[in-house]
Amino acid sequence: MTESSPAYGLWSLVAINSAIFILFAASFFKPRSSRDWRTLGMFSAFIVALFAEMYGFPLTIYLLSGWLAARFPGVDFLSHDAGHLLEVMFGWRANPHFGPFHILSAILIGGGFWLLASAWKVLYAAQATGTLATTGPYARLRHPQYAAFVVIMAGFLLQWPTLITLAMFPVLVVAYVRLARREEREAEASFGADWQRYARTTPAFFPCRTKSRTHPIAGDRGEHSSGERS
Template structure:
């Protein structure tokens, strides 16, 4: 594969750092658990951009297997848009349904991380449990945000390594969320139990907006990165 669009290691470093710093500016990691969440996200980006601009390992592997059936897999940079090639999309790969869906997922993910942090920061500042905004829909909106960004990149530029990493990171975030919930349940008691009963962890109930989303003045102090936050 002699495509000049590969082997661009400065772009690998630049894009990786850009998306890491961008996410960190919204996420504001402070605790060890926060940095673990950022670490998983960062590892995903390193694997992604290494194949996008560095060494196209997925194309090497799939090209030898499927190259005769899908010509783009033989070595062009456009072959990295695997969903387009595998489904026969012949237009501009950046305007394909997969790419447009990826923009929506990535943008929504960053918005969710930022919106959730603002609600969490406000709740901590006023000694409230964060139950408004994104927290009225799910208990861990910022983790959802990270997963949406990763899904967006998988729609845009799937690789064997990132497809393997994604379910592992889902499990990692689930474990982090469970750990946070245990601590917050101990700290908040019945207030947390009532909130957890009406609010799903990751997947929102779309039939109706959750009730009781406004914190009461008697709420106990919430930890800076609570189970309700991720």
């Protein structure tokens, strides 16, 4: 982690990487309503803030430079590798891209995008038939798409923590929970007892190891919407 050449001021990389991940998320999430765009917009703000520090200006390292230099002497904090602060703080001195935090980060980010794509397929089919979604990810979670965004952001935090994204993360989690609760009220108003039965046996954000089987919901054609973007 003593790479000598500075790795910041690369604003073109900020723009390119931000665009790639935002468009990637949009291709899986496929926003249509104003609520969808608000959900994607909050995620996009997090991504831009992340890459602005990763390749643009290292605000977190600048603000913590005194403490970092005293605590970890000999580390060149203007190098890209040193920006992986968790790897530095826990003593990983090899290539941080192969460190435990970076590997876990990749798993979370990849898994989050997989969950986002899987949930959209089920939700799209449910909306096409005007029913609720209890198959696929919706068999384990009522809000897999919101959960996916949170998992992806947590993965990025493990890879490149910054003060701004650390502050944004709980705010975005609360915002997603509030959006989910609002959608649940709308789903209950639309589907009544069917929704209540589904909600009683399916957790909102944290999957259970096993899901108790319920009686078939009236009008169930295998694809029921949890309320997300309904």
